[in-house]
Amino acid sequence: xxxxxxxxxxxxxxxxxxxxxxxxxxxxxxxxxxxxxxxxxxxxxxxxxxxxxxxxxxxxxxxxxxxxxxxxxxxxxxxxxxxxxxxxxxxxxxxxxxxxxxxxxxxxxxxx
Amino acid sequence: xxxxxxxxxxxxxxxxxxxxxxxxxxxxxxxxxxxxxxxxxxxxxxxxxxxxxxxxxxxxxxxxxxxxxxxxxxxxxxxxxxxxxxxxxxxxxxxxxxxxxxxxxxxxxxxxx
Numbered sequence: 001x002x003x004x005x006x007x008x009x010x011x012x013x014x015x016x017x018x019x020x021x022x023x024x025x026x027x028x029x030x031x032x033x034x035x036x037x038x039x040x041x042x043x044x045x046x047x048x049x050x051x052x053x054x055x056x057x058x059x060x061x062x063x064x065x066x067x068x069x070x071x072x073x074x075x076x077x078x079x080x081x082x083x084x085x086x087x088x089x090x091x092x093x094x095x096x097x098x099x100x101x102x103x104x105x106x107x108x109x110x111x112x
Numbered sequence: 113x114x115x116x117x118x119x120x121x122x123x124x125x126x127x128x129x130x131x132x133x134x135x136x137x138x139x140x141x142x143x144x145x146x147x148x149x150x151x152x153x154x155x156x157x158x159x160x161x162x163x164x165x166x167x168x169x170x171x172x173x174x175x176x177x178x179x180x181x182x183x184x185x186x187x188x189x190x191x192x193x194x195x196x197x198x199x200x201x202x203x204x205x206x207x208x209x210x211x212x213x214x215x216x217x218x219x220x221x222x223x224x225x
Contacts, residue, residue, distance in 0.1 A: 004155075031211050040121075042201060042217035043156070050211045058212070059113075090155050094213075098144040098163065098205035101213055103155030 003027065004104035006091050012110045019078040021107050023091030031096065032074040034058075034066060037088040037106070046089075049074060081111045114139040116202050116216035124222045125192055133187040133200055133219045135176070141207025145169075145178055145185040148201040150218070156201055197223045 004025045013019045025032065033048040045058030047066035055066040063085060065077040078085055092103045119134045137143065144163040148156040160169035162178040162185065169176055174189045187200060202216040 033213070035215070040217065042118075043215035045212065045214065048211060056211075059214070092155070094211075097211045098161075100146075100158040100161070101148075101156075103157070105153070105155050 004091055004093055004102050006089075006104035006107050008107060009105065010108045010110075012112060013078075013081045015081060015083060015111055017081050019081050019109065019111075021076040021078075021089055021091075021109070023074045023076075023104060024072055025074075025091075025093040025102075026072070027093050027095070027102060028071070029093040029095050029102070030071065031094045032068065033092040033094075033101065034064075034074070034076045035090045035092065036060065037090060043090065046076065083111050085109065086111045114143065114204060114206050114214055116204055116214055118202055118216040118219050120219045121217070122220045122222065124224065126224050127193055128191045129223075131187070131189040131192045131196075131221070133202075133221070135185045135187065135202035135216060137183050137185065137202075137204050139183075139204055139207065142180075143207050144205040145176075146203040146205070146213070147174065147176055147185070147187050148203060148215070150199040150201065152198075156199075156215075159200075192221070192223045194223045194225050197221055 034046045035043045049055045049068040067075045094101045146161045147159040150156040160171040162169040165180040199218045
């Protein structure tokens with residue numbers, strides 16, 4: 001079964017600190033995504049990637065970096081965490097464009 | 113840019129009621145359209161997709177028809193159950209950039225027993 005695993009599942013970070021959210025998929029998918037979920041905003045695309053060593057900006061990339069060192073791994077990096085980045089973050093993968101996207105269980109990030 | 117609009121933020125129904133969740137899109141070209149469902153503590157799960165005008169997608173008793181004329185992809189179910197309580201997301205895959213999937217804000221369905 002397709003699997004997308006996120007770590008950690010929950011994190012409390014200090015304002016101004018660096019945060020790295022990790023994602024690992026065993027689906028052998030080329031495409032990976034990071035979404036942010038906020039009440040009233042739904043799911044918003046932060047960064048995505050369709051090949052290792054390359055990332056693309058989504059709709060809300062400011063304040064976030066992404067890294068895709070291999071097909072299986074995709075990280076989201078907050079260099080200077082801010083209160084406004086408190087949210088639930090979802091990693092996802094898909095086989096190709098315009099097909100089913102498989103999501104992880106999410107990481108709840110609280111910035112204090 | 114492309115966008116998806118779900119007009120209902122929350123919908124409350126009783127068991128066996130008919131469900132409609134509205135989804136309209138704005139996009140250049142011919143996007144693929146999707147419905148996803150999210151249960152508490154989980155990530156969104158794919159329900160079904162449609163990729164051409166008048167195509168019907170369906171799964172688990174839910175269905176939606178791609179309507180290019182009205183730019184809509186409304187979700188319907190004839191008889192909801194309490195277990196259908198969840199958040200439902202409409203989404204589109206851009207025609208010019210198939211890797212980019214854009215989601216609506218979601219509709220929270222509450223089904224009362």
